[in-house]
Each structure stands twice: as structure tokens, then as C-alpha cells.
Amino acid sequence: MSQTMPPLGANQQFCRSCGQIISSQAPTCPHCGAPTGVRDVPPNASPKSRLAALLLCILLPFVAINGAHRFYVGKIGTGILELITLGGLGIWTLIDLILIIVGSFKDKQGRPVVVWND
Numbered sequence: 001m002s003q004t005m006p007p008l009g010a011n012q013q014f015c016r017s018c019g020q021i022i023s024s025q026a027p028t029c030p031h032c033g034a035p036t037g038v039r040d041v042p043p044n045a046s047p048k049s050r051l052a053a054l055l056l057c058i059l060l061p062f063v064a065i066n067g068a069h070r071f072y073v074g075k076i077g078t079g080i081l082e083l084i085t086l087g088g089l090g091i092w093t094l095i096d097l098i099l100i101i102v103g104s105f106k107d108k109q110g111r112p113v114v115v116w117n118d
């Protein structure tokens with residue numbers, strides 16, 4: 001598009017779907033109805049990336065490193081425990097994986113790790 005985007009106000013964002021300027025608090029776009037993702041991010045969400053935690057939890061057990069996602073979110077103690085028990089023989093890691101997927105995995109401060117990207 002050759003059209004210049006107008007500047008955004010403090011509480012505005014562009015709709016990811018139709019490009020209209022909408023309120024940054026709007027859970028869905030009033031123009032096209034597309035979800036903005038705002039609703040999925042609680043104000044106390046962890047700054048840690050959910051995608052990174054998910055990848056660490058899935059990939060590193062293949063090289064016998066379980067619990068790296070716990071180190072990532074600052075849970076060093078249980079991270080070491082998960083590492084030396086090989087993720088409770090995989091069961092603990094599997095449970096963590098499910099928690100990350102459903103958005104119930106918490107960081108060290110108890111904040112949910114729900115934001116997919118930094």
C-alpha cells in the first residue's frame with residue numbers, strides 16, 4: 001500500500017486483520033470482529049515468552065535436558081530437580097508441557113506465561 005498510516009494515539013492500535021485504528025483495550029476489532037489478542041493477556045502476565053518456554057520444554061528433553069523451561073522462567077530449584085530426575089522420567093515434563101500449552105504455567109513470581117512473543 002502506498003497510503004501513509006496515520007499516527008496512533010496512546011490507547012490505540014491497528015487491527016491485525018483489517019488495519020483499522022481501534023482501541024488498544026478492545027478484545028475484538030469493532031470493524032471486522034477479528035480478535036486482537038488483548039483478551040488473552042492478563043495484566044499480570046509474565047514477561048517471559050511462552051513460545052520459548054514451549055520450545056525448551058519440547059526440544060531439550062531429546063538431548064536429556066529436562067526442566068530448561070523452568071530455568072528460563074526463573075524456577076531454578078525445581079528446574080534442577082526436573083533436570084536430575086529426567087523430568088520425573090518424562091511425566092513431569094509432559095505435565096509442564098500441557099500447562100504451557102493451556103497457559104497455566106507460571107514463572108518464579110507466579111505470573112502466568114501466556115505471551116507468545118517478547
Ligand SMILES: [Zn+2]
Nearest residue numbers: 015018029032
Ligand atoms: Zn479489523
